[in-house]
Amino acid sequence: MNAVLKTMNEATAPGVGEYLTFRLGEEEYGLDILAVQEIRGYEAPTRVANAPAFLKGVSNLRGTIVPIIDMRLRFNCASAEYNHLTVVIILNLRERVVGIVVDSVSDVIELTAEQVQPAPDVESTIDARCIRCLGSVGGRMLILLDIEKLMASPDMGLANT
Incomplete structure (x- = not known):
């Protein structure tokens, strides 16, 4: 019985689950694998006038x-260089499809309760509410994003659907 309760508690603990990991500069991030629709090579999108610089444009998928x-x-990474490793992760978020450009995709990992820690309360370019927690895998530190909250934040400039 205790083993069953431990498994149930681990499954419901914040941050426990499977994540697609990706790199932005020197940092490694993770997002819930269930939000990922597909991964594609980078192709320049069609630019949208007066959009924020981080909104590269739109693509027809x-x-x-x-x-x-x-x-x-x-x-606000130091540079945004497009090369053969640059990919677009297509996300399916509550009937909204969004693509995010990242430096590279690393792998899919599963995190247990022992591998996750609360995110520190520090000033950053990412709204603290959009960081689920931090994960630790084999000496690597991952910033685990709540990608739905991040994409729904007003500063992203995406209209609600």
């Missing part, structure tokens, strides 16, 4: 118009 957000620009 099999008949769906998808806003493409460069996370490196959104998080």
Whole structure:
């Protein structure tokens, strides 16, 4: 019985689950694998006039118009260089499809309750409410994002659907 309760508590603990990990500069992030629709190579999107710099434009994905957000620009990384490793992660968030540009995708990992810690309360370019927690895997520190909250935040400039 205790083993069953421990498993149930771990499954409901914040941050426990499977994450797609990706890099932005020297930092590694993770997002809930269930939000990922697909991963595509980077192709320049169609620019949208007067959009914020991090909103690179829109792409047509099999008949769906998808806003493409460069996370490196959104998080104020030193540079946004496009190369053969640059990818777009297509997210399906509550009937909204959004693409995010990242430096590279690392892997899919599963985190247990012992591998997650609360995020520190520090000033950053990411709203603290959009960081679920921090994960630790084999000496690597991951910033685990609440991608739905991040994409729904008013400063992202995405209209509600």
